[in-house]
Amino acid sequence: MKYALVTGGSRGIGRAVCLKMADLGYNVLINYVANQACAEQVQALVRGKGVEAETLRFDVGNGEEVDRVLGAWLADNPGKHVEVLVNNAGIRQDGLLMLMTSPEWQHVMDASAGGFFNVTRLIVRGMIRQKSGRIISIVSLSGLKGQLGQTNYSAAKAAVIGATKALAQEVGRKRITVNAVAPGLIRTEMIQGLREEEYLPLIPMNRFGEPEEVADLVGFLASPQASYISGQIISINGAQY
Numbered sequence: 001m002k003y004a005l006v007t008g009g010s011r012g013i014g015r016a017v018c019l020k021m022a023d024l025g026y027n028v029l030i031n032y033v034a035n036q037a038c039a040e041q042v043q044a045l046v047r048g049k050g051v052e053a054e055t056l057r058f059d060v061g062n063g064e065e066v067d068r069v070l071g072a073w074l075a076d077n078p079g080k081h082v083e084v085l086v087n088n089a090g091i092r093q094d095g096l097l098m099l100m101t102s103p104e105w106q107h108v109m110d111a112s113a114g115g116f117f118n119v120t121r122l123i124v125r126g127m128i129r130q131k132s133g134r135i136i137s138i139v140s141l142s143g144l145k146g147q148l149g150q151t152n153y154s155a156a157k158a159a160v161i162g163a164t165k166a167l168a169q170e171v172g173r174k175r176i177t178v179n180a181v182a183p184g185l186i187r188t189e190m191i192q193g194l195r196e197e198e199y200l201p202l203i204p205m206n207r208f209g210e211p212e213e214v215a216d217l218v219g220f221l222a223s224p225q226a227s228y229i230s231g232q233i234i235s236i237n238g239a240q241y
Contacts, residue, residue, distance in 0.1 A: 001027060001079060001080045001081065002025075002026055002027065002081055002083040003026060003027045003028065003029055003080055003081065003082045003083065003084075004018075004027070004029070004082070004086065004222070005029040005056075005082050005084070005085050005086070005119075006021065006028065006030060006031065006086045006088055007031040007060050007086065007087055007088050007115060008031065008032070008060075008088040008089030008090065009028070009029075009032060009039070009042060009088065010032040010035050010041075011035065011189055012188030012189055012211055013088055013138060013183070013186060013188060013211045014086075014088040015038075015042050015211065016211035016214065016215035017088060017214070017218050018030055018045075018053075019042070019045060019046065019215070020215035020216065020218060020219040021084065021086075021219070021222070022049040022050075022051050022053070023049060024219055024223070025051065026051065026222075027052040027053065027054075027080075028046045028052075029053075029054050029056055029073070029082070030042050030043055030046070030054065030055045030056070031055075031057075031058065031060065031070075032057055033058065033060075033089070036055070036057070039055045040055065043055055056069055057069065058070060060089045060111060060114070060115030060118055060119055061110030061111045061114040061115050061118070063114070063117075063118045066122065067118075067122070070119065070122055070123075074122060074126065081126060081130055082123050082126060082127070083130075083132065083133055084134045084135075084136070085119065085123045085133070085134070085135045085136070086136050086137075086138070086222075087115060087116050087119060087120065087135070087137040087138065087160070088137075088138045089111055090108075090111050090112045090115070090138070090140075090156070090157075091108055091111045091112075092108065092150070092153050093107060093108050093152065093153075094149045095149060097151040097152075100151065100152060104152060105152045108152040108156050109152065109156045109159070112139075112153075112157055112159070112160055113156050113159035113160055113163070116163055117163070123135070124171060124176070127171070127174065127176050128171065128176070131174050131175050131176075132175050133171075133175075133176040133177075134176070134177050134221060134222045134226075135164075135178045135179070136179055136181060136218050136221050136222065137160050137163075137164055137179075137180040137181070138180070138181055138214070139157040139158075139160050139161055139180045139181065139233065140153070140154075140157040140182055141182055141183065141237050141240065141241075142154040142157055143156070143157025143159075143160065143161050143182065144158075144161070144182055144233070144235070145241065157182075160180060161180055161182075161233055164178050164179065165231050168230045168231030169231065172230055175227075177221070177226065177227065177229060177230040178230055178231060179221050179226075179229060179231070179232045179233070180232070180234070181214060181233075181234055182234065182235045182236070182237070183209060183214050183235075183236050183237060184209060184235070184237025184238055185199055185203065185208045185209065185237070185238075185240070186208060186209040186210065186211055186213075186214060187208045187210055187211070188211055196208065202240055203237075203238045203239070204240065205238035206238075208238075209236060209237070209238060213236060214236055217234065217236055221234070
């Protein structure tokens, strides 16, 4: 039974990716940390597409919690293979570095860089045994170029970019691809509060992206057609640089 695990799968890009994985025929593991109602709503939508869906509540930045919850699921379901992992979970706590607190730095690093390590470390073992798999991480334009007021977020996403390139070399012989998708401004809750009219002039395509557009790209990277694409960071940003 082939599964896709999507971290931060209850809202925004993660929600769209869960639905895309269902369209591709994958059973879906929906990770969330707080909003159970949204996770269960996504679960119902995925099941409505004729595949199975399960919710897993754990904080990707907490290694012990990941080991306990995700580790238990893997141990209890030996016949279920996680063929696709989408590391989507992440948080923002923006502010100038000189005013940033240690928790604001660490929480953002834990969610992205720590989450990549904690979750991927467990999942990649099964992929190596199966000699197949897709690991796709959602990073950001901020991780590629840096962003004023987002030193912590930029650093966290840049760390995942480096880890993506390194891991792709480690597991390539096992027919496992490792890539990252770097969205620009996508219309999700994460950018609520931004004044759209102030940012549109920075985007040559003059619009924000939609979560489903990111999910379509993730779906392609999860497909057999992308079997020779690995170690790549693919931008989806309306030509914003």
